[in-house]
Amino acid sequence: MQETTFNELADLALRQSGQNIPASKAYLLEARLSTIARRENFATLDDLVHCLKARPNPRFEQEVAAALTGKSTQFFGDRELLDKIVGQALPKRLSHSKTGRLRVWCAGVSTGQEAWSLAILLREAVGSPLANAEIEIVGTDLSTQCIETAKQGVYGHFDVQKGLSIHRLLTNFDRRDNGDWSIKSEVQDAVSFRRHNLLESGRDLGQFDIIMCCNVLSGLAPGAKRQVIETFSAHLLPEAFLFAGTGENLAGLSDAIKPSRDLRGAFERDLSGKKTEAA
Amino acid sequence: MKHCLIVDDSRVVRTVAGRIVKDLSFSVSEASDGAQALEMCRAEMPDAILLDWNMPVMNGLDFLRALRREEKGQDPVVVFCTNENDSEHISEAIRAGANEYIMKPFDADIVESKFAEVGLV
Numbered sequence: 004m005q006e007t008t009f010n011e012l013a014d015l016a017l018r019q020s021g022q023n024i025p026a027s028k029a030y031l032l033e034a035r036l037s038t039i040a041r042r043e044n045f046a047t048l049d050d051l052v053h054c055l056k057a058r059p060n061p062r063f064e065q066e067v068a069a070a071l072t073g074k075s076t077q078f079f080g081d082r083e084l085l086d087k088i089v090g091q092a093l094p095k096r097l098s099h100s101k102t103g104r105l106r107v108w109c110a111g112v113s114t115g116q117e118a119w120s121l122a123i124l125l126r127e128a129v130g131s132p133l134a135n136a137e138i139e140i141v142g143t144d145l146s147t148q149c150i151e152t153a154k155q156g157v158y159g160h161f162d163v164q165k166g167l168s169i170h171r172l173l174t175n176f177d178r179r180d181n182g183d184w185s186i187k188s189e190v191q192d193a194v195s196f197r198r199h200n201l202l203e204s205g206r207d208l209g210q211f212d213i214i215m216c217c218n219v220l221s222g223l224a225p226g227a228k229r230q231v232i233e234t235f236s237a238h239l240l241p242e243a244f245l246f247a248g249t250g251e252n253l254a255g256l257s258d259a260i261k262p263s264r265d266l267r268g269a270f271e272r273d274l275s276g277k278k279t280e281a282a
Numbered sequence: 283m284k285h286c287l288i289v290d291d292s293r294v295v296r297t298v299a300g301r302i303v304k305d306l307s308f309s310v311s312e313a314s315d316g317a318q319a320l321e322m323c324r325a326e327m328p329d330a331i332l333l334d335w336n337m338p339v340m341n342g343l344d345f346l347r348a349l350r351r352e353e354k355g356q357d358p359v360v361v362f363c364t365n366e367n368d369s370e371h372i373s374e375a376i377r378a379g380a381n382e383y384i385m386k387p388f389d390a391d392i393v394e395s396k397f398a399e400v401g402l403v
Contacts, residue, residue, distance in 0.1 A: 160367075160385060160387075161389070161392065164384065164385060164388070164392040164395065164396065165391055165392060165395045166395060168382065168399045169372060169376070169382050169383040169396075169399075170376075172372075173369060173372060173373065173376075177369075178367070178368060178369050182367060
């Protein structure tokens with residue numbers, strides 16, 4: 004891959020999704036774009052980039068940018084965070100709710116496993132106050148292809164064996180004749196997926212009690228991080244919780260959020276500092 | 283160091299699984315059928331058993347039922363590892379006392395994930 008090709012792709016990623024791809028990660032681009040390049044009959048990434056420049060196509064640019072994100076995910080990939088959301092954050096929000104309805108946004112959800120894992124945990128919350136709550140889970144991702152996979156809720160042999168116990172597999176999935184496993188319809192009821200670019204406001208997403216965004220922000224350029232956090236802030240209900248993945252730190256990235264006083268590790272909308280545009 | 287008994291009539295599978303389990307810091311012994319595995323368990327109960335279903339002499343399910351009737355036979359964590367990948371077989375294995383279930387083919391990440399599910403790693 005020529006240096007100019009890397010620069011074009013890195014610029015595309017930054018422009019479309021706010022991602023920062025350093026030159027040291029150039030080797031990843033070949034792997035992440037190989038499927039698209041093969042499908043479109045490009046022998047090299049140089050050819051692909053040449054085509055992007057010669058015949059601008061917003062949809063194709065979007066698809067390439069989404070493929071460049073390359074987030075890997077698995078069921079119960081961040082167990083600690085999911086336990087905190089189900090064990091602490093949602094019960095706190097429910098105690099303040101007059102309607103018993105709560106909304107959770109899984110942002111940058113890739114192929115959906117995080118959202119399904121949360122839905123599975125909620126099904127298991129028998130005897131908890133959450134059992135009587137109406138909890139809506141919205142998963143979004145930049146990639147149309149990932150969102151289609153998430154919506155279908157069908158996962159292969161290898162996917163369902165990483166992070167899922169056999170009991171959870173049998174309880175929440177049906178086996179298909181081809182050996183794939185599909186999420187049971189009763190798990191699907193509370194979950195929806197849609198394409199959304201985190202650099203856009205997403206006004207029609209509405210406001211949320213919980214926003215979780217795992218392994219996304221760390222790959223973004225500083226300006227994009229700030230922009231995304233300000234979008235999250237605008238979508239948080241008062242005193243609602245924003246979580247990054249375990250080990251990721253949101254402190255100091257934007258004055259639109261502040262550490263929660265109620266829940267360690269969570270952030271909430273900062274109404275005292277810089278004003279954020281309401282969603 | 284924890285001890286894992288790998289029970290499979292395929293030498294290739296025993297070798298591959300053995301390498302993976304050793305990388306998870308287990309000592310490993312091998313048996314090629316259920317009857318041999320039962321004798322080895324009677325001599326010394328392992329901490330974990332990675333168990334194939336279809337084997338000559340005594341299959342994995344009969345072995346598991348016999349194991350659970352042995353004194354201290356409830357102690358080992360048993361993870362089935364088999365080509366029998368449908369819900370009915372999985373449910374039958376759990377009813378017989380399996381703790382986890384790996385569907386072949388498998389890789390190192392799957393074995394580690396399943397061992398983590400049952401607290402072995």
